[in-house]
Amino acid sequence: MLSLLSSLLSLLFVFLISCCIITNHFSFRPLSLLKLLGVIKFTASRDDDDHYKRDEGTYVVGEEELQRELMPRHVAVIMDGNRRWAKREGLLTSQGHEAGAKRLIEFSELCFKLGIHTVSAFAFSTENWGRHKIEVKCLMSLIQHYLKSKIQYFQREETRVSIIGNLTKIPESLRQTIHEIEEATKGYKKKHLILAIDYSGRLDILRACKSIVHKSETGLIREEDVDEAMIERELLTNCTEFSSPDLLIRTSGEQRISNFFLWQLAYTELFFSPVHWPDFDKGKLVEALVSYQRRERRFGCRV
Amino acid sequence: MDLNQSMRLLSSWIAQIGGLGLDLLWRFIHLVVSLWYIVSGIIEAVESYAISLGLNKKYSSINIEKLRCLAVVVDIEEARDVSKVIELLQWLRTIGVKQVGLFDSQGLLKKSKDLILGTVPGSVLSEEIGEKDSSPEQNPLALEFISSSDNKEAVMKAANILLQDYLKSSRPENDKGENFFTETHLNEALRVVGENVHAPDLLLVYGPIRSHLGFPAWRLRYTEIVHMGSLNYMRYGSLLKAIHKFTGVHQNYGT
Numbered sequence: 001m002l003s004l005l006s007s008l009l010s011l012l013f014v015f016l017i018s019c020c021i022i023t024n025h026f027s028f029r030p031l032s033l034l035k036l037l038g039v040i041k042f043t044a045s046r047d048d049d050d051h052y053k054r055d056e057g058t059y060v061v062g063e064e065e066l067q068r069e070l071m072p073r074h075v076a077v078i079m080d081g082n083r084r085w086a087k088r089e090g091l092l093t094s095q096g097h098e099a100g101a102k103r104l105i106e107f108s109e110l111c112f113k114l115g116i117h118t119v120s121a122f123a124f125s126t127e128n129w130g131r132h133k134i135e136v137k138c139l140m141s142l143i144q145h146y147l148k149s150k151i152q153y154f155q156r157e158e159t160r161v162s163i164i165g166n167l168t169k170i171p172e173s174l175r176q177t178i179h180e181i182e183e184a185t186k187g188y189k190k191k192h193l194i195l196a197i198d199y200s201g202r203l204d205i206l207r208a209c210k211s212i213v214h215k216s217e218t219g220l221i222r223e224e225d226v227d228e229a230m231i232e233r234e235l236l237t238n239c240t241e242f243s244s245p246d247l248l249i250r251t252s253g254e255q256r257i258s259n260f261f262l263w264q265l266a267y268t269e270l271f272f273s274p275v276h277w278p279d280f281d282k283g284k285l286v287e288a289l290v291s292y293q294r295r296e297r298r299f300g301c302r303v
Numbered sequence: 304m305d306l307n308q309s310m311r312l313l314s315s316w317i318a319q320i321g322g323l324g325l326d327l328l329w330r331f332i333h334l335v336v337s338l339w340y341i342v343s344g345i346i347e348a349v350e351s352y353a354i355s356l357g358l359n360k361k362y363s364s365i366n367i368e369k370l371r372c373l374a375v376v377v378d379i380e381e382a383r384d385v386s387k388v389i390e391l392l393q394w395l396r397t398i399g400v401k402q403v404g405l406f407d408s409q410g411l412l413k414k415s416k417d418l419i420l421g422t423v424p425g426s427v428l429s430e431e432i433g434e435k436d437s438s439p440e441q442n443p444l445a446l447e448f449i450s451s452s453d454n455k456e457a458v459m460k461a462a463n464i465l466l467q468d469y470l471k472s473s474r475p476e477n478d479k480g481e482n483f484f485t486e487t488h489l490n491e492a493l494r495v496v497g498e499n500v501h502a503p504d505l506l507l508v509y510g511p512i513r514s515h516l517g518f519p520a521w522r523l524r525y526t527e528i529v530h531m532g533s534l535n536y537m538r539y540g541s542l543l544k545a546i547h548k549f550t551g552v553h554q555n556y557g558t
Contacts (some may be wrong), residue, residue, distance in 0.1 A: 266454065
């Protein structure tokens with residue numbers, strides 16, 4: 001009786017799969033399973049924190065399976081929506097940014113647990129200097145506070161921290177803290193957190209050109225030696241082995257890259273999430289990773 | 304012993320029934336999710352056809368003036384079917400788009416340039432706009448054909464030009480090029496190399512993955528990027544919806 005019921009359900013399942021294949025003709029975007037299954041937990045043996053290795057090759061987080069070999073090596077994130085989140089919650093802008101900072105720590109922790117090597121975050125853009133002075137001051141203080149208070153945490157987690165950007169305009173105290181944390185964590189190789197502060201993609205490219213000019217003046221290179229690889233080596237992302245992100249996540253529903261990693265994002269999978277950054281939790285990250293693992297990336301070549 | 308055996312048998316049955324129950328629950332969940340997926344897909348398709356037929360008044364008038372330059376990225380596999388690209392361009396002309404940049408990483412569309420220009424009515428190369436005294440078309444569709452060689456390779460060539468100019472120029476000894484290597488200078492150098500530096504307002508990506516596939520990076524600073532799915536299954540309604548959504552976007556530009 002039970003096996004008959006099970007067989008009927010399986011047949012129904014096959015029928016539905018056929019319907020799904022037919023409706024694929026209409027080129028639907030697949031509905032995220034996690035949105036509907038968010039409150040339903042499949043009972044299975046699990047470790048703490050609801051994620052574990054099912055076998056050597058996969059991670060199971062909630063209801064989704066992530067393949068270890070398909071995990072991106074470098075995930076970049078544009079942390080958009082702190083102010084809108086704060087407004088929605090009836091909080092101050094500074095509290096929104098603080099929630100965003102906490103979210104970044106959790107996000108990077110989870111990424112590293114899932115085997116991602118490099119996480120880079122767009123913390124402050126060159127254009128952000130145009131914001132209200134008090135907000136800018138608050139942001140600089142927040143960044144300094146978090147970097148200073150987390151030095152031991154990053155050492156314990158063996159995570160290398162690098163800060164990239166035009167650091168000439170930031171407060172001296174923050175610059176010292178940056179130097180401190182970079183020195184304290186420079187020896188770690190397995191996990192790398194990159195914070196982009198006062199960063200502009202265009203200025204990064206220009207800076208690379210200037211660096212090449214200085215090298216040519218000292219006779220280290222000739223004019224004809226300048227090629228794409230050389231420019232790439234001079235970009236600020238040369239601090240990591242994987243300078244081009246495999247996946248870029250931008251929150252708050254905005255669908256643009258806003259002058260972040262312009263050169264590096266040529267073949268990066270772009271994932272635009274409608275939620276604000278402080279709300280971008282584990283489920284949303286898994287959604288992004290599942291979406292990434294389902295794509296077939298050809299890097300411009302025919303496979 | 305009998306009691307132990309009975310207990311073992313009972314717990315074995317309970318485990319099997321429990322496992323089957325969970326299995327059935329899981330299949331039921333899949334059923335619900337699949338039904339939801341199908342229904343939402345049908346709704347989306349119906350909405351798209353309604354937009355195409357002009358039944359949805361929200362999309363009947365679009366402030367197309369806000370969209371000065373549109374770029375379309377096509378996956379190389381899909382770029383082989385030029386007829387689809389031509390159909391897309393005809394739709395864009397109908398909507399009122401005036402300037403379109405077509406990109407595929409390997410330059411397949413560049414090779415089909417003559418066919419596209421000959422087939423899409425009112426289309427001209429964007430370089431030719433303004434060169435002719437009077438265009439036979441009142442509202443020509445300016446087309447630009449772009450490939451990967453216009454991305455990093457172009458920046459590399461422009462960087463070489465800047466390098467040569469800098470080395471040849473007479474400058475103070477302690478000049479580190481701060482006033483020489485600016486965005487304006489690189490823009491100029493890119494123009495010398497023959498590149499268009501005009502940034503598209505909206506980038507539509509047609510292909511299996513959400514990536515701009517190497518579209519000229521220098522131009523993408525504030526461009527809205529929308530993934531449209533496969534070119535083979537493109538719909539006029541979806542195109543109109545994407546453009547309409549863009550016209551409602553407000554950018555802070557970081558401030």
